[in-house]
Amino acid sequence: MLIALLGLLAGCTPVHVGTIPTPNPTAKLRVYVQPVTIHPGTSARGRFGKPQEEFASGTFRRVQKILNQTGIYEVVPWPQVRTVLGDQDIAPHRWRQNDWALARHVGQALHADYVLVAERGFAGLKYWQMVLINLQSGKRFVFTDHKSQFIQGDFRSIVRESFRKLFNQAKGDMLALAVRKGRLAPAEPSLREQVPIPPDEDAEPPEEPKTERDAGKPRVVVYDLDTADRLHVAGLIITEALREEFHRSGRYTIVNRQDLQRAIEEMKLGQSGLLEEGKALQLGKWLAASQSISGRLSPLGSILILQARRTDLETTGIMAAASLRCREGKEEELLDGLPELVRQLSGR
Structure with missing residues (x-):
């Protein structure tokens, strides 16, 4: 009874909310x-x-x-x-x-x-x-x-x-x-400049080996979109949505972001380094991927253009390419168009 009464009184006490300086x-x-x-x-x-x-x-x-x-x-x-x-x-x-x-x-x-x-x-x-x-x-x-x-x-x-x-x-x-x-906002630092998060007791194990359900599916790594500085975070959001859309298609085994980030850190690369010739192929092989998805999100006047391509990491040949565009302020149209973009990149 006393514990319940104390809990009730605590619930009636006003909560004081302080302030902090405005962050950068x-x-x-x-x-x-x-x-x-x-x-x-x-x-x-x-x-x-x-x-x-x-x-x-x-x-x-x-x-x-x-x-x-x-x-x-x-x-x-x-x-x-x-x-x-x-x-x-x-x-x-x-x-x-x-x-x-x-x-x-x-x-x-x-x-x-x-x-x-x-x-x-x-x-x-x-x-x-x-x-x-x-x-x-x-x-x-x-x-x-x-x-x-x-x-x-x-x-x-x-x-x-x-x-x-x-x-x-x-x-x-x-x-x-x-x-x-x-x-x-000012320009975000590139992934090459960011300090990696040190491993801790919560570090997750690498991705599990392929199951029967994944057998026969191409293993695909989705790289972060190349973007202008002011679109860096927007590009990461679209990349994550694109990764989800490829996963949802059921046609591919997608390298998860944790394993991709772990590989980038172990190979001492930044995402910007992937644009250098041979680096994407090297990383893809390290991740046992056979194909990659890469692209760019760029402004053209008041238009945003998303360009993407699917590449064979053994031959380095482009297997398919597709693009989307929208007016600034209508960015959600890019997300709405991702299912069709994935179909085009899949050759369907």
Whole structure:
């Protein structure tokens, strides 16, 4: 009874939200990550193995690593979150109140573009949910899973797969915002200049060997699009969407981004180095790929042009080429056109 009363009183205490200085401008999408446990079960069936503090720190670390590796996002560092919130003991249900109003308020204080809520809870069944909210427009994207085996699976894979599904929902929103930010931000450093993320205890193993389902499919590596500086982040978003579209076609085994990045770092290359003659072939062979997808996103007046080609890495011959174009401000049309682009590159 006393514990319940203390929890109720904590839930009524106003939450003080501080401020931090405005961060340097960047075209990357700034994301505030808030892990939270809602309605934990009291029975053995609903109880979680890890307390909220351990869940929060582990989830934040994994999400930060996954997002930062893409080059698309800048995750708000946890010390900045602590600066804004201090050591307040915030009752879990406060985050959910009024459509995640507190999370949105904290995200705005952190100068974030998006808030990403990573939620676990119990409502008859354990569930896992990710909620992504655009703090400018209020648009939200949600992925929820109630499968008990999903909750009990490898947590690194769970987080990565959940965000992949969110990305597929939100990619148009992200692309439009990245293009707008790119007009105002200084040039992003190239991948050659970026400091690699050091390996840690959460490092993922290399991709699993091919299964029977993958047998006979060409193994394809999708390289990041070459772009002008202001379109660097937009190009990464389109690259990720293109990689997803090739995967969805079911005709190819796609080298995942983690393995591609690992190979680039081990071979001491940057993505810009792939444009040098022979480097793409060398990297493709290192990844056991037989084909590559590469291309360029470039402005021509008020038009954006996406050019892509599929290359045989053994012969270096171009197997197919295709292009898309749209007016600036209509960048989502490029995403809408990716299924047709993939069909053309596949020779269908």
